[in-house]
Amino acid sequence: MKKLGAGIAIVVLGALATIGLASCGGGDTSGGGGNGQQGGILNATYASFPDYMDPALSYTVEGWTAMADVYIPLLTYKHANGEEGSEVIPGLAKEMPKISNGGKTYTLFLRPGLKYSDGTPVKASDFPASVERMIELNSPGSPFYLTIEGAEKFAETKKGPLPGIKADDKTGEIVINLESPRGTFTAELAMMFVSVLPQDTPVEDLSADPAPATGPYMITKSQPGKGWEYQRNPYWAKANGEAMPDLPEGVVDGAKVTVVRNEQSQVDDVERGVYEWMQNPPPSSRYAEVKEKYEGSQFRVEPTISTYYFWMNAQEPPFDDVKVRQAVNHAVDPRALERIYAGQLSGSQQILPPGMPGHKEFELYPYDLAKAKQMVKEANPSDMDITVWTDTESPNNEAGEYFNEVLKDIGFNTTLKLVNADNITTITGNLSTPNLDAGWSNWYEDYPHPNDFLQPLLAGESIQPTNNYNFGQFDDPAINKKIAELAEEQLGPEQEEAYAQLDEEIMELAPWAPFGNRTVSTFVSDEIDLDSVIFNPTFGHYLSSFEFK
Amino acid sequence: MPTEPSAERGQWSLALRRFVRNRLALAFLGLFSLIVAFVLAAPLWANHVAGTGPNEEHTVEQITVDGEKKDVVTVEGKPIGPQWLAADGKFFLGADSRLGRDEMVRLMYGGRTSLLIGLSAALLATILAVILALLAGYFRGWVDGLIARTLDVIWSLPVFLIGLSLGIALAVGGLKIGPLELSSGSIWNPIIVISIFTVPYIARPIRGEVLAYSEKEFVEAAIAQGAGPLRVMFSEILPNLASTIIVFFTLMIANSMLFEAGLSFLGAGVQPPNSSWGTMITTGVELLRIQPLLAILPGTMIMLTVLSLNIVGDALRDALDPRGKARMDAALEFEAQGGTAGSRQGTALG
Numbered sequence: 065m066k067k068l069g070a071g072i073a074i075v076v077l078g079a080l081a082t083i084g085l086a087s088c089g090g091g092d093t094s095g096g097g098g099n100g101q102q103g104g105i106l107n108a109t110y111a112s113f114p115d116y117m118d119p120a121l122s123y124t125v126e127g128w129t130a131m132a133d134v135y136i137p138l139l140t141y142k143h144a145n146g147e148e149g150s151e152v153i154p155g156l157a158k159e160m161p162k163i164s165n166g167g168k169t170y171t172l173f174l175r176p177g178l179k180y181s182d183g184t185p186v187k188a189s190d191f192p193a194s195v196e197r198m199i200e201l202n203s204p205g206s207p208f209y210l211t212i213e214g215a216e217k218f219a220e221t222k223k224g225p226l227p228g229i230k231a232d233d234k235t236g237e238i239v240i241n242l243e244s245p246r247g248t249f250t251a252e253l254a255m256m257f258v259s260v261l262p263q264d265t266p267v268e269d270l271s272a273d274p275a276p277a278t279g280p281y282m283i284t285k286s287q288p289g290k291g292w293e294y295q296r297n298p299y300w301a302k303a304n305g306e307a308m309p310d311l312p313e314g315v316v317d318g319a320k321v322t323v324v325r326n327e328q329s330q331v332d333d334v335e336r337g338v339y340e341w342m343q344n345p346p347p348s349s350r351y352a353e354v355k356e357k358y359e360g361s362q363f364r365v366e367p368t369i370s371t372y373y374f375w376m377n378a379q380e381p382p383f384d385d386v387k388v389r390q391a392v393n394h395a396v397d398p399r400a401l402e403r404i405y406a407g408q409l410s411g412s413q414q415i416l417p418p419g420m421p422g423h424k425e426f427e428l429y430p431y432d433l434a435k436a437k438q439m440v441k442e443a444n445p446s447d448m449d450i451t452v453w454t455d456t457e458s459p460n461n462e463a464g465e466y467f468n469e470v471l472k473d474i475g476f477n478t479t480l481k482l483v484n485a486d487n488i489t490t491i492t493g494n495l496s497t498p499n500l501d502a503g504w505s506n507w508y509e510d511y512p513h514p515n516d517f518l519q520p521l522l523a524g525e526s527i528q529p530t531n532n533y534n535f536g537q538f539d540d541p542a543i544n545k546k547i548a549e550l551a552e553e554q555l556g557p558e559q560e561e562a563y564a565q566l567d568e569e570i571m572e573l574a575p576w577a578p579f580g581n582r583t584v585s586t587f588v589s590d591e592i593d594l595d596s597v598i599f600n601p602t603f604g605h606y607l608s609s610f611e612f613k
Numbered sequence: 614m615p616t617e618p619s620a621e622r623g624q625w626s627l628a629l630r631r632f633v634r635n636r637l638a639l640a641f642l643g644l645f646s647l648i649v650a651f652v653l654a655a656p657l658w659a660n661h662v663a664g665t666g667p668n669e670e671h672t673v674e675q676i677t678v679d680g681e682k683k684d685v686v687t688v689e690g691k692p693i694g695p696q697w698l699a700a701d702g703k704f705f706l707g708a709d710s711r712l713g714r715d716e717m718v719r720l721m722y723g724g725r726t727s728l729l730i731g732l733s734a735a736l737l738a739t740i741l742a743v744i745l746a747l748l749a750g751y752f753r754g755w756v757d758g759l760i761a762r763t764l765d766v767i768w769s770l771p772v773f774l775i776g777l778s779l780g781i782a783l784a785v786g787g788l789k790i791g792p793l794e795l796s797s798g799s800i801w802n803p804i805i806v807i808s809i810f811t812v813p814y815i816a817r818p819i820r821g822e823v824l825a826y827s828e829k830e831f832v833e834a835a836i837a838q839g840a841g842p843l844r845v846m847f848s849e850i851l852p853n854l855a856s857t858i859i860v861f862f863t864l865m866i867a868n869s870m871l872f873e874a875g876l877s878f879l880g881a882g883v884q885p886p887n888s889s890w891g892t893m894i895t896t897g898v899e900l901l902r903i904q905p906l907l908a909i910l911p912g913t914m915i916m917l918t919v920l921s922l923n924i925v926g927d928a929l930r931d932a933l934d935p936r937g938k939a940r941m942d943a944a945l946e947f948e949a950q951g952g953t954a955g956s957r958q959g960t961a962l963g
Contacts, residue, residue: 328899347899348690348711348899349690349899349900349901349902349903350902351689351690352689352690352691353902353903397672397673399672399673400670400672400673402688403672403673403686403687403688403690403711403713404672404690404711404712405690406689406690406691406711407688407689407690456880458899459690459711461885462710462711462712465670465712465885465886466670466672466712468886469668469669469670469712469886479796479797479798480798480884480885480886481785481797481798482784482880482884482885483785
């Protein structure tokens, strides 16, 4: 998942005393793991408004965190910290899908009696309608679902219905037929993009007027750029909570989220109790201070399954030459980036991060600036002018500045372009933007499967005119074939080993210069029970897990 | 008829005597000269003392301080503080950020950028303003109406907000108009933005003076002798505006520097990795709690420079044009009356 703001993402460790919350059902009013107060309104702050407040469109941690307890897909993730939170469990579906026809058919049944927050019954046929809406909106998530029969054609013509999904409202049966087996499809059914919405939901961005909820909370007010508010979904207590006992109903009665773009102010406000939680980590300049002062009581480090990297445009000179890309990898020093990220990043030079199946440590490009300069000199590229793209948020801006100077050091003429963090992926993901030569980016897992890092970011088929996440437009036929073949298989030890080899094989071609894996944090005011807060590897902090002491 | 040379020399020497008598102005002129010398010495300090350029990063390096190795940036991302002369002048004022650049070197180079922008923007704005004021004040009629209304429109805009938007647009996309092409990181982007929005502040009062001068006998005499509009404007009227222009120019340097600092602080002025005092404040603010000097130093430099220029500018005004206030009032009164006295082409619209 692309992370746009200062960031949060996703975890793996944690494991604090919050299991009670994760396991409590709809009827359990405690919701969390502590002995805190029931009710109250949580005052929270984000550093930026999510990219979209529409589950079909959002592709940022901010968006998914904001909507995790509002929109429930057919499958979802266990409300738990760390690895336990990577377990896919039934959401609106009664049970996990039955996979047949050689991995090409997925059969699920909708739980009976479910209702949206406006009182409308949830129907099985809402699911295909929601998938169609998502594709019609050109969602960045649509590539995950193009293996559904007829989806490619539907994406081109925008004319339905989508033949690959059959739904029976009477029995609640939903049958999904794929063109070819897809080992990641179960995890993809748990993504926010395919949350179930009413069939009459307008095919437009609903960020300012969010759709009815199926989760324990509904969004009652949304002002893009400023903030939004939650209240309890009245139909959770009446219907959905009972039908989905594995999902908690939450402790607080609602929440008010305010966008405060100054991260320093956010820290001050949380310290003073103006806000009870800040979604993004404290700024790097305050990180050590906050950690030292509050760790254990109000602050917790959350490792993420993420990779931070510099991309290079492999389609055009100078980075169409593998020698030049390899030289850049030798010139980037992960130790410098560790300092720039103020100790919130562990240096690494590979694609798959620790915690992701298939991760196996290797070091192909030890730091050697002299060697890098020599390699560039030998390659003698025809174009030495490079534009470097990064966003304006600290420390990403400094990482971009660092990369800019590295490229200068090895002989290139560079221009640094800093773009507002809200727009960076829109701009660098639009192939018509001029001078897309190189830049900073990062990726957090969408689901615990290595294909999530390889297919959307490095497969040739993922290159799109807009909403493109293969920023370097890397397109190697042999690599494409291997990614596609592995994606068809269900993940096991053999596949994990194959992914580890593929990671190294891709890095030999050096499409990126990866530089590390990020940690983030939970920082709450002294009124919140830190132990109860759940940080899920995919969705980040669950609103339903917050409780006042 | 041009101003009589001997009278002109007398006027300038009288102004100099008046200026020299202003001890406060002399002191601040001295301070401003020191600041200029400080920033001009940047390459000397960078090459012979600090041994690093303004954008060179030393993130993972160590320096020897009193025989002991110290990280330029700690693993937690804390930049080294001022070392004064303990490291032979290296990191005299510490490192600027987690990128480990030498703060002293950046302060000197940043000052060059800030002064260059202030000077260039003020010069460009002054040239544009004088031309527009001469055209409007001399020709009057529809020319005056068009120029005066355009200046009014710019004047009525929320200057900083529009400047900010324009600055960001130029900082991201650069500028291409016909043969004129500016890259997104060009120093000319903030210069153009600042000069566009400061033109009315100079042009309007000068236009008033042009209106007043154009009624004087020496102008009428020149016209009677067959002088064309260009000669009248640039040979007859312009020399008489010199003192006003000098005063405005001086004050506009200070204003432009403040404008640049504001734009750069908000990311719409000088673009990284280049430094100006404004961008250095932005970087410093983030580290205010752990290295307060990083924001205080460039802020102090801006304050001292602007204060010096304002005091020198005020003293110049007093020295060059002791009756300036009375004359300005007269010009404004003239303008308020519609500029009808002896008008050649109808009423002034300003």
